[in-house]
Amino acid sequence: MARRFAAVDLGSLTVRLAVAQFTGPRRFRVAAHYREVTGLGEGLAGSDTLAPEAMARTLQALENFVRLMEAERVEASRVVATQAVRQARNREVFVQQVRELGLPVMVLSPEEEARLSLKGVLSALAPEYLAAPELAVFDVGGGSSEWALIRQGKEPYFASQPLGVLTLSQPRSLGDPPRPEAVAALKQEIKEMLEGFYRRNLQPRLTGAPRLVGTAGAVTALAALALEMSRYDASRVNNLVLSRTQVAELAALLCRLPEGERARLPGMEPAKAGVMVAGALIILSILDIFRQDSLITIDAGLLEGVLGEMAEELG
Secondary structure, three states: OEEEEEEEEOOOEEEEEEEEEEEEOOEEEEEEEEEEEEOOOOOHHHHHOOOOHHHHHHHHHHHHHHHHHOOOOEEEEEEEOHHHHHOOOHHHHHHHHHHOOOOOEEOHHHHHHHHHHHHHHHHHHHHHOOOOEEEEEEOOOOOOOEEEEEEOOOOOEEEEEOOOOOHHHHOOOOOOOOOOOHHHHHHHHHEEEHHHHHHHHHHHHHHHHHHHHEOOHHHHHHHHHHHHOOOOHHHHOOOOEEHHHHHHHHHHHHHHHOOHHOOOOOOOOOOOOOOOHHHHHHHHHHHHOOOOOOEEOOOOOHHHHHHHHHHHHHH
């Protein structure tokens, strides 16, 4: 049995590595986390092609990850790719370049991504929330948003939407600081996209207003801002209840500041300052569409889901 194993998430905005160590049969703890914002999906919305510069940045990050895994004595690893690679016409070129680094790559389908994200979320969600009649778990990433509906006595339902913080931020210039009219237009676009998706895919499968649980970059970034973290702490993000008032106040703050000032806010990862206007507006719109006054934030997600699956296979 491999004592240490690792998972890598090739996200549209961020590339992440998690190293885990077995603590018993099929049980593990995450020993280390690493991340680099490489913008793999940069320019993808207009071309359906991964840009050479974005691929080069990501491959450099992966070379660093290979060295880190060697230093961490990792014996087994798995790399998963999501929306940016899924969508790209030149994905096979990029996947082959990653494989040449000695990293096996799995390009996840939207349903597989949603399933693994849910697995990760459930590993950290407090038991009292699982008692809710219905849960809507969402993962807002750089290139897409994944959804899972948890309903008592029924199998989970999974859905995906090509709506992410990077894909919304790139095709338009909001201004620096954002112009009010540009922000208003972005809000309306997000509302229309989410409302249509909700009516087609989620509302028909719900009997009431589900408890909202959010994971991934946009949600955890808002949680870090709300907590004014000087150093990111996943344990403080897991099961934090973020109110709609807090989200609205943070969205208003992000919408009026220039990017340089957003980057200096306590809790803001500077490399995400350019996309978090869209991120905050997506989360706010989700709360409004579901008519909820709060959401539960979870740091664990896709990476932890992949690690959990690996633990079941290896241990």
